[in-house]
Amino acid sequence: MNLVVDIGNSSVKAALFDGACLLSRQRLEGPFADVLVRYCAGHVIDACAYCIVGADKPVYHTVLQGIAPRVLRVTGATPTPLVSLYRTPHTLGADRLAAVVGAASLYAQGALLVVDAGTCITYDYVDERRRYLGGSISPGLGIRLRALHDQTAALPLVSAAGERPEVGYDTETAIRCGVLGGMEYEVAGTIAAWQTKHPQGTVCLTGGNAYRLAQGLHVQRHDCLVEIGLNYLLLHDTAATEASAHGAL
Secondary structure, eight states: OEEEEEEOSSOEEEEEEETTEEEEEEEEOSOHHHHHHHHHTTOOOOEEEEEESSSOOHHHHHHHHTTOSSEEEOOTTSOOSSEEOOSOGGGSOHHHHHHHHHHHHHOOSSOEEEEEESSEEEEEEEOTTOEEEEEEEEEOHHHHHHHHHHTSSSOOOOOSSSOOOSSOSSHHHHHHHHHHHHHHHHHHHHHHHHHHHOTTOEEEEESTTHHHHOTTOOOEEOTTHHHHHHHHHHHHHHHHHHHHHHHHO
């Protein structure tokens, strides 16, 4: 059984896989070691893959080594079945790479656009030749709301939750209309432009704010795309390791 852990900007998510089959998925709340041990209780973990946004913290690797005999830390430079054209793999977010690999594992043919609406909104592209081309990064919902407050003298910090009329009738609703509407138009416009060039391609939408954006869009929504990709990278690494060991015999 495989364990995968996505250590993101806003939350930590873990999932268990039997081969390629997703068994369970959970957002972890509380001390990392304690909640992870409880989550894995009763399961025999053969291997683990994890990714971490930002600076590495060795404590995570140490905790995972106590759970699984083999631990793979996924980075932007981790080998994948895709040909990567990204020029600076050492700066590529591992979660972006995992989401792309996850989408490619689910849709084996055709071009792909992967949209991850989390702390940031990322757009990543795979062409018909299964080459990862790179993508773009823009501010996510929370960042947009905080920026209006932090970068102005008088605008309040507004929650995304709340009334959203067609036209904002006060400052709070005006901010909510502007931020949510702008994000929706950005995502919908990016997808529409790509689909014009790739009418047979597949758009995959994931991330914590995906539910806000999926309405009315011709997309495939997958809430656990990063976890699927991490597991696929672990399976790919396992197969490569076993092939190398067999060839050395």
